[in-house]
Amino acid sequence: xxxxxxxxxxxxxxxxxxxxxxxxxxxxxxxxxxxxxxxxxxxxxxxxxxxxxxxxxxxxxxxxxxxxxxxxxxxxxxxxxxxxxxxxxxxxxxxxxxxxxxxxxxxxxxxxxxxxxxxxxxxxxxxxxxxxxxxxxxxxxxxxxxxxxxxxxxxxxxxxxxxxxxxxxxxxxxxxxxxxxxxxxxxxxxxxxxxxxxxxxxxxxxxxxxxxxxxxxxxxxxxxxxxxxxxxxxxxxxxxxxxxxxxxxxxxxxxxxxxxxxxxxxxxxxxxxxxxxxxxxxxxxxxxxxxxxxxxxxxxxxxxxxxxxxxxxxxxxxxxxxxxxxxxxxxxxxxxxxxxxxxxxxxxxxxxxxxxxxxxxxxxxxxxxxxxxxxxxxxxxxxxxxxxxxxxxxxxxxxxxxxxxxxxxxxxxxxxxxxxxxxxxxxxxxxxxxxxxxxxxxxxxxxxxxxxxxxxxxxxxxxxxxxxxxxxxxxxxxxxxxxxxxxxxxxxxxxxxxxxxxxxxxxxxxxx
Amino acid sequence: xxxxxxxxxxxxxxxxxxxxxxxxxxxxxxxxxxxxxxxxxxxxxxxxxxxxxxxxxxxxxxxxxxxxxxxxxxxxxxxxxxxxxxxxxxxxxxxxxxxxxxxxxxxxxxxxxxxxxxxxxxxxxxxxxxxxxxxxxxxxxxxxxxxxxxxxxxxxxxxxxxxxxxxxxxxxxxxxxxxxxxxxxxxxxxxxxxxxxxxxxxxxxxxxxxxxxxxxxxxxxxxxxxxxxxxxxxxxxxxxxxxxxxxxxxxxxxxxxxxxxxxxxxxxxxxxxxxxxxxxxxxxxxxxxxxxxxxxxxxxxxxxxxxxxxxxxxxxxxxxxxxxxxxxxxxxxxxxxxxxxxxxxxxxxxxxxxxxx
Numbered sequence: 001x002x003x004x005x006x007x008x009x010x011x012x013x014x015x016x017x018x019x020x021x022x023x024x025x026x027x028x029x030x031x032x033x034x035x036x037x038x039x040x041x042x043x044x045x046x047x048x049x050x051x052x053x054x055x056x057x058x059x060x061x062x063x064x065x066x067x068x069x070x071x072x073x074x075x076x077x078x079x080x081x082x083x084x085x086x087x088x089x090x091x092x093x094x095x096x097x098x099x100x101x102x103x104x105x106x107x108x109x110x111x112x113x114x115x116x117x118x119x120x121x122x123x124x125x126x127x128x129x130x131x132x133x134x135x136x137x138x139x140x141x142x143x144x145x146x147x148x149x150x151x152x153x154x155x156x157x158x159x160x161x162x163x164x165x166x167x168x169x170x171x172x173x174x175x176x177x178x179x180x181x182x183x184x185x186x187x188x189x190x191x192x193x194x195x196x197x198x199x200x201x202x203x204x205x206x207x208x209x210x211x212x213x214x215x216x217x218x219x220x221x222x223x224x225x226x227x228x229x230x231x232x233x234x235x236x237x238x239x240x241x242x243x244x245x246x247x248x249x250x251x252x253x254x255x256x257x258x259x260x261x262x263x264x265x266x267x268x269x270x271x272x273x274x275x276x277x278x279x280x281x282x283x284x285x286x287x288x289x290x291x292x293x294x295x296x297x298x299x300x301x302x303x304x305x306x307x308x309x310x311x312x313x314x315x316x317x318x319x320x321x322x323x324x325x326x327x328x329x330x331x332x333x334x335x336x337x338x339x340x341x342x343x344x345x346x347x348x349x350x351x352x353x354x355x356x357x358x359x360x361x362x363x364x365x366x367x368x369x370x371x372x373x374x375x376x377x378x379x380x381x382x383x384x385x386x387x388x389x390x391x392x393x394x395x396x397x398x399x400x401x402x403x404x405x406x407x408x409x410x411x412x413x414x415x416x417x418x419x420x421x422x423x424x425x426x427x428x429x430x431x432x433x434x435x436x437x438x439x440x441x442x443x444x445x446x447x448x449x450x451x452x453x454x455x456x457x458x459x460x461x462x463x464x465x466x467x468x469x470x471x472x473x474x475x476x477x478x479x480x481x482x483x484x485x486x487x488x489x490x491x492x493x494x495x496x497x498x499x500x501x502x503x504x505x506x507x508x509x510x511x512x
Numbered sequence: 513x514x515x516x517x518x519x520x521x522x523x524x525x526x527x528x529x530x531x532x533x534x535x536x537x538x539x540x541x542x543x544x545x546x547x548x549x550x551x552x553x554x555x556x557x558x559x560x561x562x563x564x565x566x567x568x569x570x571x572x573x574x575x576x577x578x579x580x581x582x583x584x585x586x587x588x589x590x591x592x593x594x595x596x597x598x599x600x601x602x603x604x605x606x607x608x609x610x611x612x613x614x615x616x617x618x619x620x621x622x623x624x625x626x627x628x629x630x631x632x633x634x635x636x637x638x639x640x641x642x643x644x645x646x647x648x649x650x651x652x653x654x655x656x657x658x659x660x661x662x663x664x665x666x667x668x669x670x671x672x673x674x675x676x677x678x679x680x681x682x683x684x685x686x687x688x689x690x691x692x693x694x695x696x697x698x699x700x701x702x703x704x705x706x707x708x709x710x711x712x713x714x715x716x717x718x719x720x721x722x723x724x725x726x727x728x729x730x731x732x733x734x735x736x737x738x739x740x741x742x743x744x745x746x747x748x749x750x751x752x753x754x755x756x757x758x759x760x761x762x763x764x765x766x767x768x769x770x771x772x773x774x775x776x777x778x779x780x781x782x783x784x785x786x787x788x789x790x791x792x793x794x795x796x797x798x799x800x801x802x803x804x805x806x807x808x809x810x811x812x813x814x815x816x817x818x819x820x821x822x823x824x825x826x827x828x829x830x831x832x833x834x835x836x837x838x839x840x841x842x843x844x845x846x847x848x849x850x851x852x853x854x855x856x857x858x859x860x861x862x863x864x865x866x867x868x869x
Contacts, residue, residue, distance in 0.1 A: 004828060007572065008618055015574030090581050092574040099578075165618030178708060180627065181617035182828055183820035184700075186708050204704045209815045209824070212683055213699045216691045222698050368831055370570035377570070377582075390576070402576065414579035 002228040003182050003207035010164035011082075011143050013091035017250075017489035020140040022185065022205065024490040027143030027170035030060050030079065030119070030136055035486040038394040041137060045074065045144055045171075046119070051129040055441065058129060060119040066194045068146035068171045076113035081147040083111045083121070085159045093141035095417045096390070099401065100132060101125035128438045128446075134393035138488040145169050173198045173494035182207045199497035218243065218475060224498065225483060226475045230342070231290035234473045243475055247290075248485045250470040251300045251391015251399060254292055254343070256351055257376070257384045257464045260424035264334065265382070269326035271461045274383075276322070277354045279314040283347055284468060291343045292468035297454055298389065298403045301469050305396045305450035310458055319358045331359020337375060337384040340366040347467065348385040377416040379424060387470060388419050392488045396450045397438050403464060404457060405434050423463035430456055542854075550846050554606075557842045558599050558835065566833030568615055602839065611843075612836035616829055621840035624825065629844065630715030631701065632814070632821035635741055636806035642745030643752055644799045650749070651756025655764060656783055666753055673750025678743065682816035685739050697736035699818040706732050740817045744810050748802040755798045759791035796859050800852045807848050 005016040011023050024032075031049065034040040046060035066074040086093050087107040101124030102110060110122045123132060136142050146169035153163035160169075168176040173195065174187035185205040189198040206223075208214045211230035215237060217223045229237075238245045256278060258265035265271055284294035295301050296309040323331060336355075338348035345366065352362050362383060366372075375381045390402040406420030407413075415421035430453065437449035474485050482495045569586050570577075590598055605612055611621035654666035689696045697703060701717050710717075710724045718737070721730035763769065764787055772782050811823035822841065829837035 004831075007615060007832075013572075015572075015577075090584050092572070092577050092581065094581060095576060095578050098580075162618070180820060181614075181619075181624070182824060184707060204707055206700060206704070206818065207820070208699065208818045210683075210699075210818070213686060213816055213818060216686055217698045220691055220694075220698060222704065368566060369575065370567045370833070371565050373575040374565075374567045374570050377575075388575070416582065417576050417578040 001205055001207065001226075002209065003185070003205070004209075006181065006185075008165040009168060009176070009179065010091075010161055011141050011145070012086045012089050012093050012159075013161060013165070014141070015092045020489040021486075021491050022187075023143065024140045024172070025174045025187065025203070025493050026168045026172045026176055027145070028066070028074070028172050029140065029143050029490075030062075031133065032490065032492070033134070033137045033394065033486070033488060035484040035491070038487060041133065045079070049133070051133075055129045056123045056126065058121040058123070058132065060121075062117045062119065063194065064117060066171055067192060068144075068149070068169065069175050069190060070146050070149045070169065072146050072148050074144050074146075074171050075116050076119045077116070078147045079119045079142075079144050080111050080113045082145040083142055084108055085145065086141055089159050089161055091161070093139065096135055096139065099417075100127055100135075126439050128395070128397065128440075131393060131395045131397050131438065134395050134398075138392045138394070138490065140488075140490050144171055146171070173492075174203060177202075193494070195494060198494045200493065203493055218477065221477065224477050224480045227472065229473065229475060231473070234290050234475060237475050241478075243477055246474045246476060246483075246485050248472045248474060248487055249293075249301065250472055250487060250489075251389065251393075252387050252470045253295065253298070253300070253389045253391070253399070253403070253466045254288075254347060254385070254387050254468040254470065255389075255403075255464050255466050256347075257381075257386060257419070257423050259379060259381050259383075259422075260426075260463050261379050262334070262382050264328070264332055265463060266424075267326045268461045269322045270328065271463060273319040273322035273326065273358060274355070274360075275312055275461065275465055276315040276319040277358055277360065278312070278351055278465060278467060279354050280312060280467060282314070283350050287343050287346045287350060288468050290471065290473045292470050294467070295469040296466050298457060298462075298464075298466055299396045299399045299450065299454060300389070300391045303394065303396055305447045307451055307454045314354055316354070316357050323358055323360075328359070331361060333361045333363070334382040335365050336362040337365045337367065337372050337381050339369055339372050339386070344385050344387070351385065376419075376422045379411065379422060394488075397434070400434050400450075400453065403466075404453075404462070405431060407431055419464060425460075425463040427456075427460055430460070546850050549850075550843065553842055553846050554603075554839060555599070557839055558602065559595070561833070561835040561838060562595055562598075564833060566831070568833040568835070571832045571834075572615060602836075611840040614829065614837040614840075615832055615834040616825075616837060621836050624837065625822070625840055625844055627712075627715060628820060628822045628825040631717075631819060632810075632823060633807060634716050634718065634737065635744065635810070635813075635819065635821065636803060638737060638741035639744035639806055639810075640748060640799065640803045642742060643748030643802065646745070647749035647752030648756050648795065651753035652760055652783060652788060654753065654757040655760030656779070658761065663757075666757065670750040670754045670757075673746045674754070677812075678747055678810070679812040679816060681743055681746070682740065682813050685743050686816065689739055696739045697732060699816070701736055701819065702729065702732055703736075736817075740810075740813050740819060744806060744813055748806065751802055752795075752798060756791070756795060759794050760787055763787040763790050793860055797856050800856050804848055804852045808845050 028045045030046040032042050032044045047063050049060045084107050087102050149169040150160035153160045173193045177186035179185040187203045191197050211233045214226045215233040218226045237243050260266045299306045338344050355362050389399045391399045403419050406426050409426035433453050440446040479499050485491050573581050614621050650666045654663045690698050710720050710729045717733035814821045814824040826841040
């Protein structure tokens with residue numbers, strides 16, 4: 001794996017998928033999602049749960065006799081403390097919970113433990129309880145932390161954040177042995193694990209920057225699982241009978257974004273022209289193999305509420321006509337920001353060349369993730385090729401919240417976590433529709449509502465044009481069994497094992 | 513970074529006053545110079561770091577964080593204070609030996625550097641031993657047999673070592689010696705199964721394995737070390753042999769060599785006892801500089817071999833805008849060159865008969 005984005009092991013502060021995959025193996029969540037059927041919820045620490053009739057109170061009944069790695073029992077108080085901690089710390093994982101209405105002021109009251117084995121979560125504002133349950137299962141942030149151990153390491157009211165950056169206090173199937181940034185992370189099995197002892201004695205995650213090196217090592221059998229490889233290497237390995245390539249569909253989308261703060265793109269005719277200046281199919285075929293599949297809707301592929309693609313194609317004459325109508329018969333100059341990584345850069349180059357054919361001269365500006373998205377957060381960009389949209393929960397709202405929703409379009413609102421706000425795209429009706437669909441309790445009606453939202457979004461000609469849905473390619477050697485890469489990155493390693501005829505490697509560990 | 517180091521440092525021999533030693537007063541002056549240089553270096557790095565369009569806050573909170581989270585971390589990191597205040601805080605920490613915490617690892621920078629530096633030093637030391645051990649004799653040989661087949665051979669090797677991209681050579685090395693022949697270990701410092709078997713004392717895998725008396729880890733570590741070290745050694749060999757050759761040629765055209773030959777001294781005697789002795793001092797500088805730039809971290813080789821060293825630590829810190837870590841690294845690189853300069857000063861005294869007078 002590539003550990004560039006692995007900055008902390010604190011479940012409340014983690015950012016990005018890589019770390020989620022580690023944290024879920026050190027800690028236990030209340031519930032989890034079945035990797036093969038995402039809408040299927042499975043018990044974890046909670047054996048059962050129920051939602052009240054009003055849909056605003058979730059009650060979880062905890063398993064008894066579960067112990068943390070320290071030997072302390074897992075209690076409802078620990079779970080409650082861990083959840084409150086996310087809001088009080090207010091780091092990366094707080095965003096979603098804050099959007100559900102939890103605040104530092106109300107969280108202590110809303111999340112509580114009426115008995116040692118019961119956790120109650122009261123929703124501060126109306127929401128679809130199913131979405132909240134999905135969030136609990138899929139985000140990987142609400143896991144049970146050993147509150148006694150963490151509190152013992154608290155410094156200056158930091159809720160143990162400093163300590164948890166490099167340590168763990170979980171009850172999960174594996175314990176953390178060591179973590180050296182950008183080098184190696186070692187885990188060993190927890191023999192007292194409540195589901196039974198994991199089959200692998202050790203798991204080793206190692207950082208590899210260079211995809212070719214990764215390829216040589218997995219070919220040679222020194223590695224069992226590799227992710228984050230260049231597509232050319234994945235393609236080459238897919239012909240090797242000793243390996244299987246898993247294509248995991250992720251909820252995030254590749255998109256071309258425009259800023260409506262720019263006069264050009266405030267004009268819907270120009271945005272519509274851009275819509276016809278992207279060669280979706282060409283990009284999908286030539287550039288996105290192994291990275292994504294063509295998709296033109298804000299809600300991820302494969303959900304019951306996702307409408308089929310509208311079928312947009314590159315259509316230069318039509319785009320030219322639209323530009324002329326908008327008053328730009330000769331096009332205009334603009335900039336196109338993009339990460340200096342693949343496939344982003346290739347998409348940008350492709351988009352640049354098709355824009356050019358209608359006279360839009362876009363200068364490509366490359367940078368690192370935080371330069372590119374930083375400019376977007378400041379609403380200081382013209383065009384941008386990026387990837388986003390939570391899509392972690394198997395619920396249409398997950399993507400809509402992240403990509404479309406924009407309750408307040410003023411600069412002062414600084415709703416930087418909403419890409420709708422970042423692009424300056426605002427439609428009052430759409431916000432109301434999104435709010436209402438979320439609260440609709442009749443599943444069939446809710447689905448229809450989401451259809452209507454997608455239709456409206458499309459008709460408004462959004463500032464963010466979905467191009468492709470992300471796919472993650474993971475190469476796994478065939479002697480590794482039961483490895484099920486999870487679309488929401490919560491890949492469980494507890495049931496993974498290796499059939500090793502020669503059994504030459506003493507540790508039976510596994511590298512990533 | 514490598515080329516920059518070379519150009520600034522190769523000036524040293526020219527500015528040297530050949531007939532003076534190092535009087536006591538000069539050492540004090542030297543220390544002041546060093547302090548001023550390091551301070552200037554820090555000041556420059558700090559301000560360049562702060563104007564860089566990289567946002568460390570965003571790296572911590574992630575691209576999807578909301579504004580209040582961003583503001584909170586921005587404040588915690590002290591970015592809302594004036595630049596000069598921030599620099600002052602950094603300096604006062606430095607005075608107490610505290611380089612701050614790294615964002616990348618959440619640990620004190622000092623601790624990080626103590627971890628990554630030995631990995632690089634192990635690699636660099638073996639590489640320079642190979643590079644100088646082979647490069648110097650080759651250079652002498654090439655000079656002695658000027659325009660012979662041997663000379664052309666050495667020049668071709670040197671050209672190849674100098675001009676082939678080390679990244680590519682590293683990849684090919686792995687492909688041939690690891691994947692095809694299976695002679696050496698793959699990327700990383702140890703095999704997966706041996707990771708964590710030996711407790712870290714010095715951070716040098718070889719030394720730690722010896723302390724633990726674990727022969728398997730020692731052999732494995734050496735096995736992983738040998739390929740990247742040879743490739744880096746090959747790279748510095750190219751530079752060292754080329755310099756040796758030209759120094760030797762300069763010496764061999766001098767009158768005293770002709771005199772020595774006329775006196776009937778053996779060619780061996782002429783080469784090694786007359787000519788080579790005279791270039792020893794210059795060569796020391798060359799080797800020290802080559803070593804210095806290896807210690808800065810051979811980023812490309814570290815990348816190909818997933819070597820958790822100083823170079824990859826520095827680059828990833830830079831990418832993150834992790835200024836505490838970057839400044840810590842800058843200090844270390846500064847110190848390396850200060851120490852190497854001082855050492856070569858001292859060695860001049862030992863080896864150059866003229867400075868003894």
